[in-house]
Amino acid sequence: MTLPWVKCGIVHAPRVPRFNLTDMAQKKRTTLRELAESIGVHSSTVSRVMNPETRHLISADVVERVLKAASQQNYSPNRIAATLRTKRSGIVGVVLPDIANPVFPPILKGIEDELARKGLIPLIANAEGSKARQRFVIDQMVGRHVDGLILATSARNDPVLEHCLEEGLPVVVVNRSEESGRVSCVVSDNRIAMRLAVSHLVALGHRRIAHIAGPAELSTGFERRKGFVESMRDAGLKEAECPIADAAAYSREAGRVACEALLGVSRKITAIVAANDLLALGCYDALGARKLRCPADISVVGHNDMPLMDAVSPALTTVRIPLYDMGVRAAGLMLDTLDARATGSVNVVLRPELIVRASTGAPRAA
Secondary structure, three states, X not given: OOOOOEEOOEEOOOOOOOOOHHHHHOOOOOOHHHHHHHHOOOHHHHHHHHOOOOHHHOOHHHHHHHHHHHHHOOOOOOHHHHHHHHOOOOEEEEEEOOOOOOOHHHHHHHHHHHHHOOOOEEEEEEOOOOHHHHHHHHHHHHHOOOOEEEEOOOOOOOHHHHHHHHOOOOEEEEOOOOOOOOOEEEEEOHHHHHHHHHHHHHHHOOOOEXXXXXXXXXXXXXXXXHHHHHHHHHOOOOHHHOOEEEOOOOOHHHHHHHHHHHHHHOOOOOEEEEOOHHHHHXXXXXXXXXXXXXXOOOXXXXXXXXXXXXXXXXXXXXXXXXXXHHHHHHHHHHHHHXXXXXXXXXXXXXXXXXXXXXXXXXXXXX
């Protein structure tokens, strides 16, 4: 059978309609006035419907008609024009120290869900590295007219935070705190977290408990270390038998290095409390390299309960932080600030919870 476009050995491809990108780019966009006229309502009615904060002022049947027509006519509000009119972009910048860290997706989900209730969206940036990199990211967000910033990068005394305040931007700090008291923070109670971890191990019979601390320039590292020391003393443990190793970063590799240092100093420790889950996973690596078993030889406790900690082997006992709620509360504080409902800085402290799994058990026999 000869195909209709094959003649005399020459293949003629079937004619395909030309796709003109220029015509698409120049296609006339539906305006707010045209949309209003098409359904017989005033332009201000459409404007109120398209704004989630004022939609409740319009009757449900009109809202349904407007949204249906907007979808059919491919209408979307002119955000640039709205920004010029209201001096608000509807965008909140969210700056993270390490976007690959599994701790942050639940926090981001909470932020996004809470902002969406008011029709705002987050602009997310990774600012891993130096303070210069963090400042560059923030300057880029300022240039895009974000309404405020939610920072997960803040250190205890942070020049980048000072720069944000000089720019006049509303700022909320999440998962970490800063010591000036000038901005609102949402954190977990690190001292209670350490008390939960140490008390759990002591109840199992451990007396030689080590700690892998996070970086001291971060509030989480500083406060968890302090909480560990206080809990150890309250339990009547001897400081000389409970060594502390400082991790250079909140990473699995830094946890492995710190755990190696602990094992080199004291072979009698029976349990380790790590300042976060990634450090705890580094402990798994160091123990495995020495043919030590967890928890038969050494028990390990993490911190954060980041996703999949129940799927590692052994499943990690850890202190759970309400990460999603943390994001919701941070976004709520930002919304309160933008709506002028906040009357100063607020420090929200969420209560952690100990999640006991297979990585902890009674200490080995002497």
